Amino acid sequence: MPIKFEHVSHTYGEGTPFCYNALNDVNLELKEGKFTAIIGQTGSGKSTLIQHLNALLLPTAGTVYVLDRKITAGHQPKKLKSLRQDVGLVFQFPEYQLFEETVLKDVAFGPKNFGASEEEANQKARAALRKTGLDAEYEERSPLELSGGQKRRVAIAGILAMDPKILVLDEPTAGLDPQGAAKMMELFDSLNREGKTVLMVTHDMEQVFRYCDEVVVLENGKQKIQMDVKSFFKDPELCRQLHILPPALIRMKEMLEKKGFEFDEDIMDLRSFSKEVARQVKKNG
Amino acid sequence: MGNVTLGRYIPLDSPVHRLDPRSKILAMIMMLVAIFFPSGWIGYAILFAVVSFMIILSKLSFGFIWKSMKPMLVMLLFLLVINILVIHTGPVLATIGPVTIYTDAIMQTLYIVVRLLLMIMITTCVTATTKPLDMTLGIEDLLQPFEKIGVPSHEIAMLISIALRFIPDLIDETNRIIKAQASRGVDLKEGKIMERIMAILSLIVPLFVSAFQRAEDLANAMEARGYQPGERRTRYKVLKFKTGDYVLLACSAALVVCMIWLAYFR
Numbered sequence: 274m275p276i277k278f279e280h281v282s283h284t285y286g287e288g289t290p291f292c293y294n295a296l297n298d299v300n301l302e303l304k305e306g307k308f309t310a311i312i313g314q315t316g317s318g319k320s321t322l323i324q325h326l327n328a329l330l331l332p333t334a335g336t337v338y339v340l341d342r343k344i345t346a347g348h349q350p351k352k353l354k355s356l357r358q359d360v361g362l363v364f365q366f367p368e369y370q371l372f373e374e375t376v377l378k379d380v381a382f383g384p385k386n387f388g389a390s391e392e393e394a395n396q397k398a399r400a401a402l403r404k405t406g407l408d409a410e411y412e413e414r415s416p417l418e419l420s421g422g423q424k425r426r427v428a429i430a431g432i433l434a435m436d437p438k439i440l441v442l443d444e445p446t447a448g449l450d451p452q453g454a455a456k457m458m459e460l461f462d463s464l465n466r467e468g469k470t471v472l473m474v475t476h477d478m479e480q481v482f483r484y485c486d487e488v489v490v491l492e493n494g495k496q497k498i499q500m501d502v503k504s505f506f507k508d509p510e511l512c513r514q515l516h517i518l519p520p521a522l523i524r525m526k527e528m529l530e531k532k533g534f535e536f537d538e539d540i541m542d543l544r545s546f547s548k549e550v551a552r553q554v555k556k557n558g
Numbered sequence: 559m560g561n562v563t564l565g566r567y568i569p570l571d572s573p574v575h576r577l578d579p580r581s582k583i584l585a586m587i588m589m590l591v592a593i594f595f596p597s598g599w600i601g602y603a604i605l606f607a608v609v610s611f612m613i614i615l616s617k618l619s620f621g622f623i624w625k626s627m628k629p630m631l632v633m634l635l636f637l638l639v640i641n642i643l644v645i646h647t648g649p650v651l652a653t654i655g656p657v658t659i660y661t662d663a664i665m666q667t668l669y670i671v672v673r674l675l676l677m678i679m680i681t682t683c684v685t686a687t688t689k690p691l692d693m694t695l696g697i698e699d700l701l702q703p704f705e706k707i708g709v710p711s712h713e714i715a716m717l718i719s720i721a722l723r724f725i726p727d728l729i730d731e732t733n734r735i736i737k738a739q740a741s742r743g744v745d746l747k748e749g750k751i752m753e754r755i756m757a758i759l760s761l762i763v764p765l766f767v768s769a770f771q772r773a774e775d776l777a778n779a780m781e782a783r784g785y786q787p788g789e790r791r792t793r794y795k796v797l798k799f800k801t802g803d804y805v806l807l808a809c810s811a812a813l814v815v816c817m818i819w820l821a822y823f824r
């Protein structure tokens with residue numbers, strides 16, 4: 274069991290007049306090798322939740338289990354560095370963390386911190402840059418001169434170069450162009466297929482629908498649901514109750530059903546959906 | 559970084575919170591002046607009583623004042639040592655090895671401690687009960703009369719309010735970047751010298767980049783809305799003195815007179 278939350282709460286600024294209860298008794302179990310989406314409205318505690326995975330935030334109540342480590346409220350965890358190597362966390366708007374003179378150096382910064390030699394780090398950095406779609410010509414440029422989307426790729430490459438076992442992404446595609454976002458998602462998908470456990474915060478239901486295995490819904494710091502993506506979207510009423518707009522395909526199915534079409538519950542991709550529509554149109558004239 | 563208490567606004571509802579920022583600033587200046595008259599222990603006792611009363615009235619906790627005081631402790635200890643070594647007047651209090659401690663050394667240090675404590679209590683009582691924006695409005699108004707001799711009161715107020723406005727943002731930003739770099743294995747507390755330098759660099763560069771970015775965005779936003787430094791502007795919030803403000807000012811003035819009397823005419 275790589276990740277488990279047991280009655281985890283987090284209160285910012287505990288014991289001050291500014292305290293805010295951002296997570297409230299969260300219980301989660303995430304299986305190895307899954308691609309999990311964390312969704313919920315702004316301010317629902319998604320970013321707070323994921324920062325517990327590499328102990329950037331410590332629970333103020335409850336216990337978090339990550340890989341073979343146990344992080345309990347009130348205990349300062351040890352060996353944080355190895356945890357942070359195992360759990361690669363890409364922040365919301367990670368482009369603000371770039372600082373080195375060249376893109377290559379910046380991406381190699383992580384591996385070097387975790388003890389890789391110069392040579393090794395550069396090798397890993399190059400490989401990570403290729404994966405995120407930045408070719409050799411970018412390596413010697415200053416990361417501060419790149420466009421927003423390119424910076425994002427460099428920042429993500431900086432985490433991939435650390436070769437983490439668990440990859441945690443906070444809205445990785447927000448603000449990217451649609452093609453760039455799709456490419457990025459393909460990359461995460463392929464990393465997931467290679468065996469990495471991936472956790473992603475997102476507001477894009479199409480992405481959740483298309484790429485993820487499981488979904489966790491947060492609302493006001495409380496965990497509302499953790500379930501299989503397919504069964505979650507099979508129930509559009511449940512989605513609406515949680516203030517989530519189902520993906521276009523699901524909404525289209527709903528609308529057509531109102532017009533007299535009948536669909537099998539298991540039709541969940543565009544191809545079989547259009548086939549089915551064509552079949553029914555032909556049949557009924 | 560999140561537990562900076564000195565100079566922080568605490569949103570409560572109290573009579574002191576509702577006072578006009580101008581009267582609070584003026585009263586603060588008068589009280590700070592009052593502290594510096596050598597009015598002896600009776601004077602300090604009176605000041606202490608008045609200031610404590612204000613703090614209770616403003617619903618702040620004394621623990622909060624203590625937190626603001628804490629960073630100064632090391633400095634005060636240092637001062638005590640210096641005073642013991644330097645001041646050799648008054649009756650001898652004790653002799654420890656080669657060091658002789660005189661009563662005046664202790665008294666001098668105590669005086670400074672009491673003054674510092676009073677200063678912190680007074681300023682905290684003002685900054686914690688006045689919204690930063692109200693504070694700048696107050697400063698702008700108080701500086702108005704000096705405009706004739708070329709003091710750009712509005713610009714000064716604008717500078718202060720922008721600086722105040724960005725302090726929490728910069729603290730948040732620093733925390734964010736610390737976390738982002740920690741995720742890449744940066745450890746600020748450990749490591750060799752070179753690693754430490756790299757760690758600090760990895761914070762400072764992004765922080766500067768984002769601060770400049772913010773400054774530019776703000777400048778553009780202000781320009782886009784037609785901001786002109788020299789122009790007269792109307793105000794959304796108009797400050798007005800109420801009874802409480804007159805009482806506060808009268809009391810502060812009385813306190814100053816009282817301290818002068820205690821110091822020189824007794």
Ligand SMILES: Nc1ncnc2c1ncn2[C@@H]1O[C@H](COP(=O)(O)OP(=O)(O)OP(=O)(O)O)[C@@H](O)[C@H]1O
Nearest residue numbers: 285286293295313314315316317318319320321322
């Ligand atoms: N450092 C902090 N101090 C105090 N409160 C905070 C802090 N960080 C976040 N919060 C509060 O905690 C709540 C949850 O914040 P969080 O960043 O986890 O939300 P989120 O679900 O990631 O939102 P978004 O979709 O906008 O990124 C918010 O109401 C926020 O105001």
Ligand SMILES: [Mg+2]
Nearest residue numbers: 319320365443
């Ligand atoms: Mg967030």
